[in-house]
Amino acid sequence: MSALKVEAEIYNFGGRLLKLSHESLVNNCSMGVNLYLPKQYYEGKTKIPVLFYLAGLTCTPANGSEKAFFQPYADKYGFAVVFPDTSPRGVKIEGDDETWSFGTGAGFYVDAVQEKWKKNYNMYSYILKELPTLLKTKYTQLDFDNKSITGHSMGGYGAIMFFLRNPNEFKSCSAFAPILNPSKTNWGIKCFGGYLGESESDKKLWEKYDPAEIISSNSYKGPVVPILIHQGVNDPFYKVKGDYDYLTPNEFLEKIKGSNYEKDVTLKFVDGFDHSYFFISSFSGEHAAHHAKYLGLLD
Amino acid sequence: MSALKVEAEIYNFGGRLLKLSHESLVNNCSMGVNLYLPKQYYEGKTKIPVLFYLAGLTCTPANGSEKAFFQPYADKYGFAVVFPDTSPRGVKIEGDDETWSFGTGAGFYVDAVQEKWKKNYNMYSYILKELPTLLKTKYTQLDFDNKSITGHSMGGYGAIMFFLRNPNEFKSCSAFAPILNPSKTNWGIKCFGGYLGESESDKKLWEKYDPAEIISSNSYKGPVVPILIHQGVNDPFYKVKGDYDYLTPNEFLEKIKGSNYEKDVTLKFVDGFDHSYFFISSFSGEHAAHHAKYLGLLD
Numbered sequence: 001m002s003a004l005k006v007e008a009e010i011y012n013f014g015g016r017l018l019k020l021s022h023e024s025l026v027n028n029c030s031m032g033v034n035l036y037l038p039k040q041y042y043e044g045k046t047k048i049p050v051l052f053y054l055a056g057l058t059c060t061p062a063n064g065s066e067k068a069f070f071q072p073y074a075d076k077y078g079f080a081v082v083f084p085d086t087s088p089r090g091v092k093i094e095g096d097d098e099t100w101s102f103g104t105g106a107g108f109y110v111d112a113v114q115e116k117w118k119k120n121y122n123m124y125s126y127i128l129k130e131l132p133t134l135l136k137t138k139y140t141q142l143d144f145d146n147k148s149i150t151g152h153s154m155g156g157y158g159a160i161m162f163f164l165r166n167p168n169e170f171k172s173c174s175a176f177a178p179i180l181n182p183s184k185t186n187w188g189i190k191c192f193g194g195y196l197g198e199s200e201s202d203k204k205l206w207e208k209y210d211p212a213e214i215i216s217s218n219s220y221k222g223p224v225v226p227i228l229i230h231q232g233v234n235d236p237f238y239k240v241k242g243d244y245d246y247l248t249p250n251e252f253l254e255k256i257k258g259s260n261y262e263k264d265v266t267l268k269f270v271d272g273f274d275h276s277y278f279f280i281s282s283f284s285g286e287h288a289a290h291h292a293k294y295l296g297l298l299d
Numbered sequence: 300m301s302a303l304k305v306e307a308e309i310y311n312f313g314g315r316l317l318k319l320s321h322e323s324l325v326n327n328c329s330m331g332v333n334l335y336l337p338k339q340y341y342e343g344k345t346k347i348p349v350l351f352y353l354a355g356l357t358c359t360p361a362n363g364s365e366k367a368f369f370q371p372y373a374d375k376y377g378f379a380v381v382f383p384d385t386s387p388r389g390v391k392i393e394g395d396d397e398t399w400s401f402g403t404g405a406g407f408y409v410d411a412v413q414e415k416w417k418k419n420y421n422m423y424s425y426i427l428k429e430l431p432t433l434l435k436t437k438y439t440q441l442d443f444d445n446k447s448i449t450g451h452s453m454g455g456y457g458a459i460m461f462f463l464r465n466p467n468e469f470k471s472c473s474a475f476a477p478i479l480n481p482s483k484t485n486w487g488i489k490c491f492g493g494y495l496g497e498s499e500s501d502k503k504l505w506e507k508y509d510p511a512e513i514i515s516s517n518s519y520k521g522p523v524v525p526i527l528i529h530q531g532v533n534d535p536f537y538k539v540k541g542d543y544d545y546l547t548p549n550e551f552l553e554k555i556k557g558s559n560y561e562k563d564v565t566l567k568f569v570d571g572f573d574h575s576y577f578f579i580s581s582f583s584g585e586h587a588a589h590h591a592k593y594l595g596l597l598d
Contacts, residue, residue, distance in 0.1 A: 011533070011571035013581045066366055066576065234310070272310035277365065282312045 004138050007032075014039030014075045017065055026122040026130045027088040033131065034061035034083035038074040041141055049079040049171075049295040050135075050147040051288075054127070054155030054162075057187070058105040059086050067277035068152070073288030077297040080142050082135065084127055086154065091120040101187055108182075108191035109158035110209055113202075117195050124209075128162060128169070148291040152176040152280055153237070153247075154187065160211040160227060172294035174228040174287045176280045177235055180252035181212035187246055212248070212255040226264045228290045230283045232273030303437050306331075313338030313374045316364055325421040325429045326387040332430065333360035333382035337373040340440055348378040348470075348594040349434075349446040350587075353426070353454030356486070357404040358385050366576035367451070372587030376596040379441050381434065383426055385453065390419040400486055407481075407490035408457035409508055412501075416494050423508075427461060427468070447590040451475040451579055452536070452546075453486065459510040459526060471593035473527040473586045475579045476534055479551035480511035486545055511547070511554040525563045527589045529582045531572030 008019040015038040024031040041048055051074070053064045061083040064070070070081050087107030093116060096103030107123035136144040149170045151159035156178025163173035182188025183206045192206040207213040229249070231238060237246040245251070249267055256262050273279040292298050307318040314337040323330045340347055350373070352363045360382040363369070369380050386406030392415060395402030406422035435443040448469045450458035455477025462472035481487025482505045491505040506512040528548070530537060536545040544550070548566055555561050572578040591597050 010573060010575065010577050011531070011569075011581070012577040016571075017577060069368060069580075232310070270310075272315075274309060276309065278309050278311040278316060281368075282310070 036081040040078040054151030054158040056153030069281040077292035112195035148172040181248040216255040235275040335380040339377040353450030353457040355452030368580040376591035411494035447471040480547040515554040534574040
């Protein structure tokens with residue numbers, strides 16, 4: 001596995017934000033990732049827990065690093081934050097730059113099976129396996145056995161999907177305006193269809209990535225750890241009375257009725273808030289406290 | 300005077316960020332400005348103090364709003380924040396877009412006297428008079444008689460310059476990596492020269508805008524209120540051993556020796572930090588506390 005290269009090391013609050021790059025063997029391209037190491041890291045602490053922040057459509061590692069504002073809380077509680085990219089970049093597949101909601105910036109955290117995409121679009125394996133393995137080799141003070149996951153929009157879907165599909169992997173999960181039932185939304189249909197295929201048998205694979213479908217399946221026996229979700233009522237992608245709801249929180253709540261999770265999803269509808277990073281930064285402190293609890297960082 | 304138009308109203312923390320536009324009579328163009336109204340505003344409080352944040356070269360009202368992170372502290376202490384633009388835009392003067400350090404995005408907070416620029420480049424009068432007058436007419440819960448000022452780089456210079464030139468106008472002042480002796484720097488020489496002129500008599504006017512010159516002049520009798528300044532030691536524009544120092548903090552410290560201000564400038568050199576918004580957001584909490592004290596917001 002190729003080494004991580006430190007492109008920039010930026011002092012930020014009590015720690016440092018590292019802009020890293022590396023060759024990805026699962027995506028077959030160079031990838032960028034940002035890593036915030038909290039003040040405890042520089043004080044020499046070991047076994048520092050890790051929070052993954054998965055960004056939404058179009059985003060790079062920069063958006064969350066600059067605007068989600070997890071860093072002061074990372075210092076407060078003592079966890080590192082990983083800000084991965086949202087897709088491979090620069091791989092030049094025909095059609096990868098036609099729209100902001102498919103291809104570049106829109107990897108949708110799946111492993112593609114369609115011939116055209118499967119060489120490069122493997123964000124599921126990238127986030128779950130390749131990236132943590134790579135990071136823990138270099139940053140040995142971090143404890144990748146004690147990690148949690150959060151995300152926004154497409155990344156909120158990703159966070160919940162990773163959490164539910166891999167019950168022993170993450171200690172806790174939260175999301176900001178996630179796409180909760182992606183198989184039923186324009187964004188999900190486009191990305192699942194493109195990367196996984198559109199036939200009826202292909203759609204069986206969609207279900208394995210869809211948080212609402214995973215939870216509502218009879219086979220789901222994951223541990224019940226509360227999932228914290230915020231959804232802005234003025235979010236333009238949440239239109240309960242509009243033509244289409246891209247985020248589908250209510251469809252999700254309906255689907256989980258009767259599941260282990262019925263009482264363990266805290267989905268807070270917050271009046272007035274939109275879909276922007278102004279919304280995310282307003283609640284990142286509350287999400288950080290949620291994760292700190294399950295990462296064992298609260299007294 | 301033309302009215303302010305609310306282009307967007309964004310929920311953020313406990314308050315709202317307003318994106319405003321208006322016709323400027325002093326700059327003869329349409330201007331944008333952002334205003335953060337803290338939670339106390341929506342609780343009906345009146346006499347809310349105001350902090351002006353002046354941004355650096357190239358910035359719009361967006362940069363500080365998205366990345367300086369004053370909003371949670373505005374809620375904590377109970378002050379509003381004004382994020383003005385850094386120049387007129389769209390006025391189409393020949394040469395206004397040739398470089399990022401002169402013209403558009405680089406108004407340098409002066410009132411131009413050179414024929415080519417004087418119709419539009421009057422950021423001094425805009426920030427000091429037109430903008431507060433306009434805002435207080437519409438937002439009557441804000442107290443523009445109880446205001447402070449801060450800024451970054453060119454805006455840090457601006458903050459200190461406004462504070463020193465107008466002793467009764469602002470309760471307190473702070474700055475992040477300000478250009479402290481602009482007459483002696485590339486940026487200052489270019490902007491002062493372009494807007495104010497380059498003759499020896501023109502240069503008398505430069506002195507009225509230069510914080511180091513104002514303080515060190517024998518005539519300065521302003522009140523002594525401590526100015527809080529942070530300067531990152533790894534800031535690429537602060538090169539004590541390099542060819543040129545764009546920010547000139549040490550020149551400033553030298554100049555103020557023997558002045559009223561000698562003991563009242565707290566200039567903190569902070570190891571490792573650069574010139575970015577990662578630096579600003581790391582210290583905005585400390586600056587907010589400084590202003591809260593002089594705005595009478597601490598118990």
